[in-house]
Amino acid sequence: MCLGIPGRVVSMVAGYGGQLALVDVAGEQRRVNIGMLPGETFAAGDWVIIHMGFVVEKTDARGAEEAMTGLRLMGSGLDEDP
Amino acid sequence: MNTGTPGWELFARYAFPPNELGYCGPPDSSVLLQGAGHSEIARHAAGFDGAWPYLEEIAAAVGAGHPLETAVVRSYWIGGPQLAAVDGARLARRLRAAFAGQPTGVLDSVRAGAVANHSFHVFAVYPWVRFLDIDPATPLRILQACRIRWGTVLSVDDEHVVMTSRPLRFDAGVLTLGDTTAESVRWSRDGTSLAPAPRPGDTVAAHWDWVCGSLDAEDVADLEHATVATLDLVNTARRSDQSLSRHA
Numbered sequence: 137m138c139l140g141i142p143g144r145v146v147s148m149v150a151g152y153g154g155q156l157a158l159v160d161v162a163g164e165q166r167r168v169n170i171g172m173l174p175g176e177t178f179a180a181g182d183w184v185i186i187h188m189g190f191v192v193e194k195t196d197a198r199g200a201e202e203a204m205t206g207l208r209l210m211g212s213g214l215d216e217d218p
Numbered sequence: 219m220n221t222g223t224p225g226w227e228l229f230a231r232y233a234f235p236p237n238e239l240g241y242c243g244p245p246d247s248s249v250l251l252q253g254a255g256h257s258e259i260a261r262h263a264a265g266f267d268g269a270w271p272y273l274e275e276i277a278a279a280v281g282a283g284h285p286l287e288t289a290v291v292r293s294y295w296i297g298g299p300q301l302a303a304v305d306g307a308r309l310a311r312r313l314r315a316a317f318a319g320q321p322t323g324v325l326d327s328v329r330a331g332a333v334a335n336h337s338f339h340v341f342a343v344y345p346w347v348r349f350l351d352i353d354p355a356t357p358l359r360i361l362q363a364c365r366i367r368w369g370t371v372l373s374v375d376d377e378h379v380v381m382t383s384r385p386l387r388f389d390a391g392v393l394t395l396g397d398t399t400a401e402s403v404r405w406s407r408d409g410t411s412l413a414p415a416p417r418p419g420d421t422v423a424a425h426w427d428w429v430c431g432s433l434d435a436e437d438v439a440d441l442e443h444a445t446v447a448t449l450d451l452v453n454t455a456r457r458s459d460q461s462l463s464r465h466a
Contacts, residue, residue: 139268139320140345172349172356185321188241188360192345193321202319 140185140192142200143168145178157191159184225288226259228431229273231412232295232336232366233266235426242268251410260286268343269294271312272334279303279334295366295430296423296437297335297444306331313343323347324455337448340364341393347452354388361393362386363426365445368438369398371420377406379416379429391456393449405429 141161149156155171157178170178170191178184178191183200185193195203230250237247244265249258263286264270272294273285280300282290293300310332313325324342325332332338341347344364346357362385369382380400387396403424405416413431416422421433423441433441 139317139322139343172352174352187321187345188239188364190356192348199319205319 140187140203142195142203143184143186144200145180145182145184147180148178157184159186159191161186223288223431224256225284225286225291226256226263228288228291228295229263229269229286230259231430232423232425233263233269234412235428235430236364237266239426242266251412267316268339269336271316272309272336272339275304275309275312276300276334279305292437294334295336296433297337297440299440301334301444304334306333309334317343321345321348324452324459327455327459328451329455329458330451333444333448333451335444335448337365337445338451341448341452342455347393347456350388350393351391358386358388366430366441367424368421368433368441369401369424371416371418371422372400373418374405374416377404378402379405379422381422381424381429383424391460392453395446395449403427403429 143159143161143166146158146160146165148154149158149167155169156167157170159166159168166186168184168186168189168191170176172190172192173194176194178194183195183197184191185195185200185203193199233243234247234250237243237250244262249262270285273290276282276290276293277285277287280289280303284290289300292298310325310328313332317325322343323345324347328342332342340361346361349357365386367383369384372380372382380402382398383401384395384398387394404427405411405413412428416429416432421438423430423433423437
């Protein structure tokens with residue numbers, strides 16, 4: 137992947153000043169930084185988009201699916217109609 | 219740059235650093251290291267869903283037989299006159315379709331069309347320019363590492379060089395290249411390197427924490443031109459977005 141990947145918050149990681157969350161990404165749990173979205177709150181079950189180890193967007197199940205759909209379409213060519 | 223370098227090898231040199239970090243491309247970055255075969259690297263390269271659409275569009279525009287021809291790969295990573303042949307509006311439509319549903323930077327706002335160069339992906343497609351007004355430190359660090367930097371090697375040790383480069387700056391809401399500073403970048407690890415050993419005085423390109431290869435004066439001019447042109451597009455798009463939001 138060269139863009140954002142969707143994941144679902146499992147929990148916040150204690151001891152990092154509220155900056156790290158544990159996120160399930162396709163069955164794999166990763167620590168990601170939520171510091172780029174200081175106005176957002178995060179709880180277990182929230183959907184997020186991750187880029188280079190940072191949450192860059194809070195989304196919902198539909199947004200997560202759209203992000204995955206876009207990833208699947210990459211490189212598949214262009215609809216010639218503008 | 220040695221224009222005799224095969225395109226697949228050139229692709230591998232510049233693609234390895236983000237692939238190793240897990241940011242771009244398929245798993246198993248070791249495929250890109252020297253020793254892997256052409257066909258194996260070509261299969262791996264096609265899995266770079268960020269870079270591959272650009273390579274295909276450049277190849278189609280210049281009549282290249284394959285997206286991994288040297289001139290095509292050079293245009294994507296470095297720049298050059300072949301970029302002018304690419305239909306920027308068509309590329310932008312393709313990128314918008316491919317990245318629909320993804321948080322992007324200013325891809326939807328770039329009116330002049332896309333630039334078929336890695337710098338465009340970094341600065342316009344990636345979402346990081348969104349965050350510059352919130353806290354520029356992290357976006358600037360990521361954008362600076364992710365763009366292809368150029369500079370002169372000042373010293374070399376077993377695994378690192380000290381090289382010059384121009385840091386990315388964000389002043390008064392505008393992204394620019396700052397004055398030259400020195401930074402330490404890896405050229406080798408455990409005997410593995412992406413390019414021949416650099417020497418003091420060489421001009422080299424760096425991507426993330428790796429030296430990717432040497433550059434000649436034409437390479438530097440093309441890389442700087444592509445980078446600055448993209449920054450101009452992005453700054454214009456950001457001003458347009460901010461103007462629209464003020465009047466909304």
